[in-house]
Amino acid sequence: MSEEDRSRLYAWFREHTDEPLAEYLMSCLAPAPLSDLATKTDLAGIDKRFERVDQRFDALFALREADRTEAAALREQDRAQAAALREQDRAERKSDLRSIKAHHYTVIGFIVALFVANLTIL
Known part of the structure; x- marks a missing residue:
């Protein structure tokens, strides 16, 4: 009609x-x-197509989960490397600070010695 x-x-x-x-x-x-x-046969064909699409989406979701897991592992590895570099920098700064302090005390000692020597001369 x-x-x-x-x-x-x-x-x-x-x-x-x-x-x-x-x-x-x-x-x-x-x-x-x-x-x-639509007939039942048509609907059955559509159901089969949807099953194939669902399988493809499941495969894509599995790939996405694998990518996320890999990305999380890489982030953890990067964090561990950054932490190791921070610790290395801290150790280097401590040794630099010790040498700076030693140099500072040497200069101060030299200035004090000159001042005392100058006082004894006068």
Whole structure:
């Protein structure tokens, strides 16, 4: 039945009955020609296609999870390397600080010795 025929039939139902009954009667009729409606075989084919799509999505999700796991492992490795570099820098700064302090005390000692020597000369 064409859309034009459906519209005329609906209008006729509304003229001869009330609108809710016309709506109900139209809902009982197929909205398209029966040859255009999907059959169980069509739906089974669609289900198979969806199964294949689901399998592909499952494979993609598995790849994504593997990538996330790999990325997390790389982040942990990077964090461990950064922590090791920080510890190395701290150790180098401690040794640098010791040598700076020793040099500082040597200079201060030399200045004090010069000051005392200058006082004894005067």
